[in-house]
Amino acid sequence: MSNDILILAEHLNGKLADITNEMAGQARQLAGALGGQAVAVLLGSGAQALAESIGSDRVLYIDDPALAEFNPEAYARVLAAVVAQRQPRVVMLANSSVGMDLAAGLAVTTGLPLIAYVNALSAEDGRIVATSQIYGGKILAEAVPAGEACLVTCLAGAFRPEAGRAAAAVERIASPAPLDGLKVQFVRLIEPEAGDVDITQQALLVSIGRGIGGAENIELAQELAEALxxxxxxxxxxxDAGWLPKTRQVGKSGLTVKPKVYLAFGISGAPEHLEGMRGAELIVAVNTDPKAPIFDVAHYGATCDILDLLPALTERVKSDT
Ligand SMILES: Cc1cc2nc3c(=O)[nH]c(=O)nc-3n(C[C@H](O)[C@H](O)[C@H](O)COP(=O)(O)OP(=O)(O)OC[C@H]3O[C@@H](n4cnc5c(N)ncnc54)[C@H](O)[C@@H]3O)c2cc1C
Structure with a gap:
């Protein structure tokens, strides 16, 4: 076994997902502590430039037309072969829909334990220690894998990205596993419909969660947003309740936003939500529960009832402008 840390690079439509360089940054630190290298694995076709933009120590770029688009069956075959050949100490995947598609199956084929929802990773006395968020982020659990190697799926935004740092070496190789006879075929990518407003382009967002209580209270948030x-x-x-259109959803199965200011009203801060907004420059959270996990990422917080606060804030903003 090596002390290398393997990262699966994620990309879509010719763009590297932010989580890739976040994992690369963490993998470099971990590999440094263990005396190995951070090695990113990028599966694609004609994606040399993407491979060169990953900030790991090395990149294995596996180039095959069957890997042009994400295909869980093809990815699983290739990754299992790479892990068997390279015997890394840790395999890092994103806790994304791609990572979730692959990780459990990969744990079975490689026989490695899997730790999911990881937001911290370190080496202590040569052992891997992973912290994972459970119960929607209400509890943090430290896990030490049985055996020396493991797979982890990492939460978006948990690690500082290795931005703008080119990989030291890109090794372009043919697929180490046969990619013929795949039962899963990529057909087409269905882009979400445009329309409504684009929340990813706003510098400031008034964001509401279940704490808003019901459709009848949405206008309290809309009035504040309008005033701002x-x-x-x-x-x-x-x-999901239909109080706002799907185009307004922030998070894992919604949109990723990076506004200058994100006002989170009545949002608990589940990992799936944090994934879409923790890149905001300033997060202000309001929640009646002082233990809500949103306060772990918020720069400022208040514990009060949003149904009282929202109209009062609107009035204040209007009177100040
Ligand atoms: C595969 C998958 C994908 C998902 N994708 C997403 C996603 O894209 N985006 C997303 O958001 N979630 C997503 N989820 C759901 C996620 O796990 C959480 O269930 C969800 O984020 C919780 O939303 P919430 O914080 O609004 O509600 P809750 O967790 O119910 O929190 C409501 C909060 O409001 C507070 N509150 C209640 N009343 C008041 C009041 N009057 N004043 C102030 N505070 C109040 C409560 O204390 C509580 O903290 C996904 C889940 C899965 C499994």
């Missing part, structure tokens, strides 16, 4: 010259975004329960 912006729009309302939301957590998933709000869009």
């Amino acid at each position: 010259g912006t729009v309302v975004s939301a957590s998933r329960p709000v869009t």
